[in-house]
Amino acid sequence: MFIGAIGCEPLQLARVQLERSESLETYQKHGGYESLRKVLDGMSPDDVIGELKKSALRGRGGAGFPTGMKWSFVPKDSPKPKYVVCNADESEPGTFKDRYIMERDPHMLIEGMLIAAYALGSKTCYIYTRGEYRYIIEIMDRAIAEARAAGLVGEKILGKDFACEVYTHSGAGAYICGEETALLNSLEGLRGHPRMKPPFPAVAGLYGCPTVVNNVETLTAVPDIIRMGGEAYQKLGTEKSGGTKLWSVSGHVNRPGVYELPMGYADMEKFIMEDCQGIPNGRKLKAVIPGGSSVYIMPASDIEGKNVTMDYEGLVAAGSMVGSGGFIVMDDTVDIFESTKNLTEFYKHESCGWCTPCREGTDWLVKVFKRIARGEGKPDDAQLLLDLCDNIEGKSFCPLGDAASWPIQSAIKKFPEDFRRHLAPLAGGNGHKSLSTL
Amino acid sequence: MSKQFTPNNPLPQEAPVPEEIATFSEAVEAEIDGHLAKYPLKRSAILPLMFIVQRERGYLDKPGVAYLADRLGVRVTDIWEVATFYSMINTEPVGKYHLQVCRTLSCKIVGADKITEHCKSRLGIKPGETSEDGQFSLSEVECLGSCGTAPMMQIGFDYYENLTPEKVDELIEQCRSNQLSNGVR
Secondary structure, eight states, rough: OEESSSSSSTTTTSSSSSSTTTHHHHHHHHHTTHHHHHHHHOOOOOOOOHHHHTTTTTOOTOOBBHHHHHHHHTTTTSSOOOEEEEEEEOTTTTTOOHEEEEEEHHHHHHHHHHHHHHHOOOOOEEEEEEOOOHHHHHHHHHHHHHHTTTTBBBBSSSGOOOOBEEEEOOSSSSSGSSSSHHHHHTTTSSSSOOOSSSOTTSSOOOOOEEEEEEEHHHHHHHHHHHHOOOOHHHHHOOOSSEEEEEEEESOOOOOEEEEEEEETTTTHIIIIIIIIIGGGGGGGGEEEEEEBTTTTTGGGGGGGEEEEEEEHEEEHTTSOOOTOEEEEEEEOOOOOOHHHHHHHHHHHHHHHHHHHHHHHHHHHHHHHHHHHTTTTTTHHHHHHHHHHHHEEEEESSSSSHHHHHHHHHHHHHHHHHHHHHHHHHTSSTOOOOOGGOO | OOOOBBTTTTOOOOOOOOOOOOOHHHHHHHHHHHHHOOSSSSGGHHHHHHHHHHHHSSSSHHHHHHHHHHHHHHOOHHHHHHTOOOTTOOOOOOOOHHHEEEEEEHHHHHTTHHHHHHHHHHHTOOTTTTTTTTSSSEESSSOOOOOOGGOEETTTEEESSSSOOOHHHHHHHHHTTOOOOOOOO
């Protein structure tokens, strides 16, 4: 598996190939904790947030919300304790970048969290890691202990008047806990049900206190932003999408891996065919899900010759989204009906059961997919799937419902043939009127 | 004439059975204290503590639940409420080796089905089942973040990636001869 940068100097992946890259010694030898020193030596919390705003860093977990703005929502005058929570619940199918960052460069995350804690006036950070990543939690615990022994975590950090604790926390197998308010409920020892927003976590988050929840990749971008300055970081990418982005590439490519690309990298076709070394076994590209399983699927015809740039704006223009950067490549052996069924089963399993549209809707979607697959579907079933999606999308309590609907809506729209093939025999041939809408 | 239910004639109630409460060694108690010290509210430690109970007792059983309720100062139902939400919390016994094969898209398109089928035929159990001797459980699980090294499975907490049927055979052989860690910790 490849892990490295293409089209730019590696930032977040700068140290991952070094020997004992997870150690404090290696991290400090390559500039580690210098950004924290710079911050404590003479930057005010507002200076830090200002640099974040200039950097145009957007949340890397999937939603792409500007990080500097998110931080600025935390009320400064609140008498309550404030919390920094790292979302390391990486569960979006096709996404595995956070795992490698934490495995190979855990101190980069600790430094990012400490800078965030300083900027937000927080004394406590939690790293909420998905339960399956037990070995990552063990790596993080060792790194935190090492940092504490070196005076980088705890009281009087770097000898300054700044105290902060960093703790790991384990989830226990629930995709929904990647949604920030469900994560907070889980961290409070409850079922991982999402909370009503507003109030947003910045005002009332963990234990009802002001809280910032950021993805691993977001927080690990912070030390570089402080080191090089927000403006220089932004210039690595585009005006609205600053810096670099990690793409987790899986599926039918010759070289899967974690790729760090500058935002705005051109173009997606070159990325697949050259950087990822093309499709194995001489097969043809059929489809790409570029941003984790929840985003719209892209047919090859929307990629080849279309000069799709890999950033937030470029992917929206091309009909999809950056999401978490979970880049799943599918060749022409894949039946998009089957692949969409697979993802729908995932969402049914992971629906938390809190709201009716998502709980019942995903269950019905799977029932309909299964009966089509068994050859017992009804001629109108493609339309039924779309109707069900329409009753879930925008009507569920949290975005999981949208995430379950989008893959189906886009798959039926972009790959009608793959659905027609399963439905035509049931409808008595291709001429049935229900198929004409496909 | 059938008996009518009235407030004066309440339905018979079972006498409450005193709950058996699990006990742990001093070392485990210290480990639990370490987790509790991380949070301003004890209840936050519920998941880390459930993993410890599972490790020590094989699964989250009734005495384990009673212990957690007592230790965290919450009701027994609060513990069950959380335990039944999370897929990694086992409220039934599982085999010594718990093979969890990823079934989600990135694994699926590079042969996850083949791996699952292979496990089924070698172990003689279906996903969701435990072998009669209690050595093996098999599950199909959702994306484990190992998509670049697919197909894959987890045994306990340990990752096994880039699987082939031959590699699966090797792993199962190592399990049978107790040479492989069961990945529980």
